[in-house]
Amino acid sequence: xxxxxxxxxxxxxxxxxxxxxxxxxxxxxxxxxxxxxxxxxxxxxxxxxxxxxxxxxxxxxxxxxxxxxxxxxxxxxxxxxxxxxxxxxxxxxxxxxxxxxxxxxxxxxxxxxxxxxxxxxxxxxxxxxxxxxxxxxxxxxxxxxxxxxxxxxxxxxxxxxxxxxxxxx
Amino acid sequence: xxxxxxxxxxxxxxxxxxxxxxxxxxxxxxxxxxxxxxxxxxxxxxxxxxxxxxxxxxxxxxxxxxxxxxxxxxxxxxxxxxxxxxxxxxxxxxxxxxxxxxxxxxxxxxxxxxxxxxxxxxxxxxxxxxxxxxxxxxxxxxxxxxxxxxxxxxxxxxxxxxxxxxxxxxxxxxxxxxxxxxxxxxxxxxxxxxxxxxxxxxxxxxxxxxxxxxxxxxxxxxxxxxxxxxxxxxxxxxxxxxxxxxxxxxxxxxxxxxxxxxxxxxxxxxxxxxxxxxxxxxxxxxxxxxxxxxxxxxxxxxxxxxxxxxxxxxxxxxxxxxxxxxxxxxxxxxxxxxxxxxxxxxxxxxxxxxxxxxxxxxxxxxxxxxxxxxxxxxxxxxxxxxxxxxxxxxxxxxxxxxxxxxxxxxxxxxxxxxxxxxxxxxxxxxxxxxxxxxxxxxxxxxxxxxxxxxxxxxxxxxxxxxxxxxxxxxxxxxxxxxxxxxxxxxxxxxxxxxxxxxxxxxxxxxxxxxxxxxxxxxxxxxxxxxxxxxxxxxxxxxxxxxxxxxxxxxxx
Ligand code: SF4
Numbered sequence: 177x178x179x180x181x182x183x184x185x186x187x188x189x190x191x192x193x194x195x196x197x198x199x200x201x202x203x204x205x206x207x208x209x210x211x212x213x214x215x216x217x218x219x220x221x222x223x224x225x226x227x228x229x230x231x232x233x234x235x236x237x238x239x240x241x242x243x244x245x246x247x248x249x250x251x252x253x254x255x256x257x258x259x260x261x262x263x264x265x266x267x268x269x270x271x272x273x274x275x276x277x278x279x280x281x282x283x284x285x286x287x288x289x290x291x292x293x294x295x296x297x298x299x300x301x302x303x304x305x306x307x308x309x310x311x312x313x314x315x316x317x318x319x320x321x322x323x324x325x326x327x328x329x330x331x332x333x334x335x336x337x338x339x340x341x342x343x344x345x
Numbered sequence: 346x347x348x349x350x351x352x353x354x355x356x357x358x359x360x361x362x363x364x365x366x367x368x369x370x371x372x373x374x375x376x377x378x379x380x381x382x383x384x385x386x387x388x389x390x391x392x393x394x395x396x397x398x399x400x401x402x403x404x405x406x407x408x409x410x411x412x413x414x415x416x417x418x419x420x421x422x423x424x425x426x427x428x429x430x431x432x433x434x435x436x437x438x439x440x441x442x443x444x445x446x447x448x449x450x451x452x453x454x455x456x457x458x459x460x461x462x463x464x465x466x467x468x469x470x471x472x473x474x475x476x477x478x479x480x481x482x483x484x485x486x487x488x489x490x491x492x493x494x495x496x497x498x499x500x501x502x503x504x505x506x507x508x509x510x511x512x513x514x515x516x517x518x519x520x521x522x523x524x525x526x527x528x529x530x531x532x533x534x535x536x537x538x539x540x541x542x543x544x545x546x547x548x549x550x551x552x553x554x555x556x557x558x559x560x561x562x563x564x565x566x567x568x569x570x571x572x573x574x575x576x577x578x579x580x581x582x583x584x585x586x587x588x589x590x591x592x593x594x595x596x597x598x599x600x601x602x603x604x605x606x607x608x609x610x611x612x613x614x615x616x617x618x619x620x621x622x623x624x625x626x627x628x629x630x631x632x633x634x635x636x637x638x639x640x641x642x643x644x645x646x647x648x649x650x651x652x653x654x655x656x657x658x659x660x661x662x663x664x665x666x667x668x669x670x671x672x673x674x675x676x677x678x679x680x681x682x683x684x685x686x687x688x689x690x691x692x693x694x695x696x697x698x699x700x701x702x703x704x705x706x707x708x709x710x711x712x713x714x715x716x717x718x719x720x721x722x723x724x725x726x727x728x729x730x731x732x733x734x735x736x737x738x739x740x741x742x743x744x745x746x747x748x749x750x751x752x753x754x755x756x757x758x759x760x761x762x763x764x765x766x767x768x769x770x771x772x773x774x775x776x777x778x779x780x781x782x783x784x785x786x787x788x789x790x791x792x793x794x795x796x797x798x799x800x801x802x803x804x805x806x807x808x809x810x811x812x813x814x815x816x817x818x819x820x821x822x823x824x825x826x827x828x829x830x831x832x833x834x835x836x837x838x839x840x841x842x843x844x845x846x847x848x849x850x851x852x853x854x855x856x857x858x859x860x861x862x863x864x865x866x867x868x869x870x871x872x873x874x875x876x877x878x879x880x881x882x883x884x885x886x887x888x889x890x891x892x893x894x895x896x897x898x899x900x901x
Contacts, residue, residue: 240588265383265466267506271583274503279618295367295384299502326363328356330496331572338623339497339572340352341630 177289179316181297181323183306188323190316191307196235198258198289198309211235211258211289214242228252237289240268244275251282259305261290270303277304277334294318298325304334346407346716347492347637349457356499357454360461364388365447372444387467387505389460390446393766397441400463401453405473405491405515406434406719408458410706413717415456417702423449428702430686430695432759432810433512434472434719435463439766461499466507466594468498468579472514474522475720478638479681479728481673482519485534485542489635490571491515493626497572504579508586509594512551513575524721526550526558526841527813529596530578534568542568548578548608549600552807556843557597560605562612568631570616573624577616581608641714641729646678650732663739665792666750671735680732684725684742685749687757689782692746693775694760695723704745712738721810722759722798724752755797755864756782759810763803763820764827770803772820772827777801777856784857785864794864797877800835813837815878816863817844818856829856833863833889834881847890859893866892 177198180191195209199216210233212220217236224230228249235256238244247257257276259269269288276282287307288300297308301323310319332339349357364384371381385391389400401416408416416436420428423445424438431437441449453459462469471494473487474480494513498504504511516523517534525531531547544566550559566574578596587593600608657664672681684705687694697705709717709727712734718726730738742748751757758781761767763774778801785791800814811817817832829851832844851859866889867880881889 264380265506266588267466267504268584268588270503270506271580274580293380295380299505302502326356326359326500328352328359329502330352330356330499331501332623333502341493341496341627341633342623344350344352344633 177309179310179312179314179319180287181308181310181316181320182285183301183323188320190320196256196287198237200237209233209235211237211256211287213237213239214246225253226250231255235287238269238272240266240272242272244272244280247276248280251280251284254284256285256287257282258287258289258309261288261292264291264293264296270299273300273304274334278337292319294322297322301325302329302333302335346409347404347488347634353496354454354457357457357459357461358451360388360459360500361447361450361454364450368443368447383465383506386465387462388446388450389463390441390443391464392768393439394768395766396439397443397446398766399438399441399446399449399460400431401436401438401458401460402463402470403435403458403719404495405471405477405488406475406721407477407488408717408719409456410709410715410717412456412458413702413706413709415452415458417699417706419449419452420699420702427692427696427698429693429762430697430719430723430725432721432723432761432808433463433470434475434721435470436719437762439762464510465505466509466511467505468501468507468511468513470512471495471498472512472523472528472721474516474518475718475724475726476518476522476672476681476728477718478640479674479676479679480518480522481675483517483675484519485517485536486635486638487515487517487534488638489631490532490534490568492634492637493630494571494575497575504583507579507583508588509591509596511579511582511596521838521841522720524810524813524837524841527552527556527810527837528559530575531559532571537565544568544571544574546574549597549605551595551597552810552812553595554592554805554807555597556807556812557601558841558843559597560600562605562609569626570620571626573619573622574612574616576619576624577612580615581611585611640676641716643676643679643729644731646731646733648677650678653732653735656736660736662750662788663736665788666739666748667735668792669750669752669754674729676729678732680730680735682727682730682735682738683720683752684727684747685751685757686724686747687751687782688746688749689756689786690779693762693765694758694778697725701745701747704741704747708738708741722752722757724757750788751791753796753798754791755794755799755860756785756791758782758799758801759814760801761803761808763801763809767803767808769806770820771805771822772803772829772853774801774803774809774818774820777818777829777853780853780857781860784861794868795874795876797864798835798837799860810837811835812843813841814844815881816860821850823850827853829853831856831859831863831893833886834878836878845886847886848894858896862892862896863889 547559764770802809835844
C-alpha cells in the first residue's frame with residue numbers, strides 16, 4: 177500500500193515498500209500479499225490454516241459491522257488485521273481496535289485503512305493502531321504531524337491502560 | 346469549584362494550538378469543509394444562518410466571577426455585545442468570525458475554560474443541577490463525580506465519533522432539577538444505609554424527533570464503578586447504535602429496539618470484562634476532586650434577618666421577587682438567588698449583555714463567594730447570598746434589567762434561538778416568546794397563576810425542550826410558512842412526562858391568544874392552589890381543547 181505510516185517501537189516512519197494490497201471484492205486471480213474481507217479471507221484458507229496449524233499468507237479486513245471476536249480462533253495464524261474506515265465519521269473502528277488489543281491481546285499489526293486522515297491519527301494510535309494507510313490524496317509526510325496528538329489523556333486507552341487519575345502526581 | 350492543575354491547563358492550551366492549526370489549514374484549503382466540520386464541531390463551532398456560532402462549555406453550569414468576566418469580554422470584543430445561555434447550561438456567541446476563534450479559545454483557556462465537545466457526535470457537557478452544593482434538599486454533592494466524568498469523557502479517543510451526540514446528567518437531590526430522564530445516560534446519586542455512595546443508572550432518554558424518557562438499567566451501582574459502567578454503555582452504543590439514519594442514531598433508539606433487558610445484558614457482558622481494573626475509581630481521586638468543592642467560609646448568621654423582614658413588609662415588588670427568585674439554602678442566614686434572564690420585550694430568553702455579565706460577576710464577588718451557576722431554564726444563580734444582602738442585590742439587579750420576579754412563572758419561558766439564528770429552524774421562537782410575555786404583563790395575575798413552565802423549540806430537535814414544558818410550543822413548517830403546534834401536560838423532574846399535542850397547529854399571530862385561553866381554562870377549573878400541570882392531569886386535555894378550538898372557529 178502507498179502512503180503508509182507505521183509505528184516501530186514507538187517511532188513513526190513512512191513505509192515506501194509495503195507489500196500489502198487491499199482487495200475489497202475478492203478477485204480470484206489476485207495474488208501476493210492480500211488483505212481481504214473476512215468472508216473472502218476464510219474462503220481462501222485451507223484446512224491447515226483454519227485449524228490454526230499454519231500461518232496464513234493473507235491479512236483480514238475488518239469492516240465496521242464485523243465483530244472482532246470472529247477472529248478469535250485465527251489470531252495465531254494471521255499476519256495482519258486491517259480495520260476499515262469507510263467514512264472518517266464512523267467511529268466503530270476505534271472500538272474494534274481497542275477490543276483486539278486489550279481484550280484479545282493481539283500483538284500483530286493493526287492497520288487503519290479507508291478514510292484515514294491526519295486529525296484522527298492520534299486517536300487511532302491511542303486505540304491501538306500501529307499502521308495507518310493515509311488516504312491517497314493526502315500527504316503522508318503531513319499526516320505524520322497528526323500522530324502525536326496532545327500530551328494529556330484523561331481517560332485510558334489501549335496504549336495507556338491507566339487513566340490519568342492513576343498517573344497524576 | 347474545580348481548580349485546574351497543570352494537566353488540565355496543558356490540555357486546554359494544547360487544544361487551542363491544535364485548533365489554530367486546523368483553522369489555518371481550513372483557510373488555506375488544505376482541509377475541505379467536510380473534513381473540517383467534525384473538527385470545528387468538537388470545538389463548539391457551528392455554522393448558523395448568518396455567521397458562525399461558538400458554544401462554550403460551562404461544566405455542570407458552574408463558573409467563577411473571572412470566567413464570567415471573560416465571557417463578557419468575548420461578547421464585547423468578538424460578538425455584538427451579548428451571549429445566549431442555553432438549556433445545556435452553556436453559553437453561545439452568535440456572531441463569530443472563524444479566524445478569531447483561536448484567539449477566543451485562548452482567552453478562555455487563560456481562565457480554565459474551553460469549548461471542547463460542546464457539539465458533534467461525542468459525549469457532551471456533563472450537566473447537573475444548578476443548586477448543587479447549596480440546595481437544602483441535597484442528599485450529596487454531585488459535582489465531584491460530574492467533574493470526574495467530565496475529565497474522563499474529554500477527548501476520550503474511542504468515543505469521539507459516536508453514532509450521534511451523547512448527553513449525561515447527574516443529580517443527587519430529593520427533587521430532580523437536572524432533567525435526568527431526558528438524557529442518554531442519567532445518574533441519580535444516593536447513599537445506602539451504610540453510607541456508601543451508589544448510583545441509579547438510567548439510559549436511553551432524549552427529546553428530539555422521538556421523545557423518550559429514560560429507563561433504569563441498573564440500581565445500586567457502587568460509585569467506584571462509574572467510569573467502567575459508562576464505558577461499557579458507550580462501547581455497546583458505539584458498536585451497535587444505528588449510523589444509517591441520523592434521526593435513529595441516538596442511544597434511545599438502540600435501547601428501544603433491543604428492549605431494556607437485552608440492552609442491559611449486552612452492557613453487563615461488556616462491563617464484566619472491565620469492571621475490575623484501572624478504571625475503578627479510588628478514594629484518593631474522589632478526595633482530590635472533592636477538595637475543590639469544599640463549602641466556602643460561611644459566616645454564622647441568624648436565621649431571621651430583621652432588615653430583610655422590614656424590606657419585605659415595605660416593598661411589595663421586592664417581596665414578590667423574593668417569593669419567586671429566592672431559594673432556601675443549606676446554611677442558615679443564606680439564600681440562593683435566581684436571576685431571571687426573561688425580562689420580556691427587553692431581551693430574548695437566555696440573552697445577557699456584556700454589561701450584565703460584568704455586573705453578575707461583580708455581585709457574585711460582592712455578595713457571595715465569587716461563584717455563579719447557569720440553570721437549564723437559562724437563568725443565572727448566585728448560590729450563596731446573605732439574606733441581609735438580598736435587598737441590595739435586588740436593587741442592583743433591577744437597575745440593569747435583571748430584576749424580573751418571574752422564576753417558574755409563565756413568562757419564565759425557555760426558548761431555543763429558533764429561526765432568527767438557527768439554520769435548522771422551521772419557525773422563529775424569540776418573537777413568539779416575546780409576544781406571550783407581552784400578553785401577561787400583569788404581575789399579580791402571573792403570580793396567582795403560580796408555576797407554569799412554557800417551552801418553545803423552533804423545530805423537532807427540541808433544543809427548547811418543548812416536550813417537557815407544561816405548555817410546549819413547537820415550530821412546524823406548513824407549506825413554507827411558520828406554524829406552531831401546542832402540547833400540554835409535559836413535566837420535568839422525578840415525575841417527568843411528555844406533553845400531548847392538543848390539536849392542529851396555529852399561526853404565529855394566534856399563539857398568544859391560544860395561551861391565554863389555556864390559562865383561562867386552567868383558572869376556571871383550578872381547585873384550591875393546584876398547579877397548572879396538576880389541573881391538566883386531573884381534567885385531561887378536553888376542556889382546554891374545546892376552549893381553544895371553539896374560539897378559533899368563532900373567529901373564522
Ligand atoms: S430546536 Fe431547532 S430551531 Fe431551535 S435551536 Fe434547536 S435546531 Fe435550532
